[in-house]
Amino acid sequence: MPRIGDQAPDFDANTTHGPLRFSEFAQGSWVVLFSHPADFTPVCTTELSEFAKEGAWFAARNTKLMGESIDSIHSHVAWVQNVREKTGVYLDFPIIADIDMKVAKLYGMLHENTSATASVRAVFFIDPKGIIRLIMYYPLNVGRNMEEIKRVLEAMQTADANGCALPVNWRKGDAVIVPPPKTLKELDARMADTSLEKVDFYLAKKQLA
Numbered sequence: 001m002p003r004i005g006d007q008a009p010d011f012d013a014n015t016t017h018g019p020l021r022f023s024e025f026a027q028g029s030w031v032v033l034f035s036h037p038a039d040f041t042p043v044c045t046t047e048l049s050e051f052a053k054e055g056a057w058f059a060a061r062n063t064k065l066m067g068e069s070i071d072s073i074h075s076h077v078a079w080v081q082n083v084r085e086k087t088g089v090y091l092d093f094p095i096i097a098d099i100d101m102k103v104a105k106l107y108g109m110l111h112e113n114t115s116a117t118a119s120v121r122a123v124f125f126i127d128p129k130g131i132i133r134l135i136m137y138y139p140l141n142v143g144r145n146m147e148e149i150k151r152v153l154e155a156m157q158t159a160d161a162n163g164c165a166l167p168v169n170w171r172k173g174d175a176v177i178v179p180p181p182k183t184l185k186e187l188d189a190r191m192a193d194t195s196l197e198k199v200d201f202y203l204a205k206k207q208l209a
Contacts, residue, residue: 001108004135008033008126009106015066015094016076022066023130025094030063030153031126034144035109035119039071039079043143047121049089050146062128063153065093069119070104073097114140125153127160162208175205 002009008031010023025031034051036044051065058065069076080091096103098119104110109119121138133156138144155166164176180202181187187201196204 002106002124002132002135004132006132008124008130008132011103011106013096013098013103014073015096016073016080016091017094020094025064025066026126026128026130028128030061030128030157031066031124032058032063032149032153033066033068033107033124033126035068035104035107035122037115037118037121037140038069039075040082043141044069045079045083047143048091048095049083049087051093052089052091054146054150055093057150058153061153061157067091067093067095068098068103068109069095070098070101070117072099111137123149125156127156158208164206164208167205175207178204178206180204 008022010021012019012021036047038044048067051067055065071079076095076097080095084090098104101110104119107122107124109122110116111120114120118140120140121142121144123136123144124132125134127133134152136144136149151171154172155170158164158172158176159166162176164178167174167177170176175197178190178196181190190196190198190201190204193204196206198204
């Protein structure tokens with residue numbers, strides 16, 4: 001089962017966009033790869049619709065979306081059309097038809113104590129280097145929180161760009177945590193720096209420009 005820090009397993013799959021190789025699809029972008037238990041089910045419909053509604057938000061942050069479930073391509077296409085007809089939302093990101101469970105097994109999306117034939121609600125955040133940075137799992141009967149998915153993506157991108165860490169409940173615009181000093185010289189510089197919001201020498205925050 002893949003873990004944080006692992007290289008994301010590559011795969012070939014049939015999707016609603018046709019045959020795709022994951023590494024070629026990613027091509028230097030962030031990817032949010034998410035699984036759902038089944039097409040034509042209520043919770044999954046609300047979730048994938050929300051991903052579609054937020055498509056422009058993700059695209060603006062160099063992030064591609066890709067769904068997965070253990071359903072056929074015919075089921076996926078029919079479901080996409082059904083959702084578009086009933087709600088006006090178009091699930092325009094690729095959805096993997098994983099009827100042989102290859103991707104589900106590769107990414108540990110099958111949790112047998114829950115179901116041996118349906119993926120749990122997994123979310124994998126994969127960076128432009130193809131490294132898995134964060135993994136979320138939700139049970140079959142609880143929908144995901146889109147605001148949290150957006151928050152952590154923005155947090156990781158902010159941390160990467162600024163060499164910082166993010167405190168509890170961080171949101172864009174909040175102060176970030178400055179890495180703690182590693183030498184006595186850095187410690188003295190930290191204590192003398194009046195621009196920082198210091199709780200103590202090891203916990204200091206600053207506003208990004």
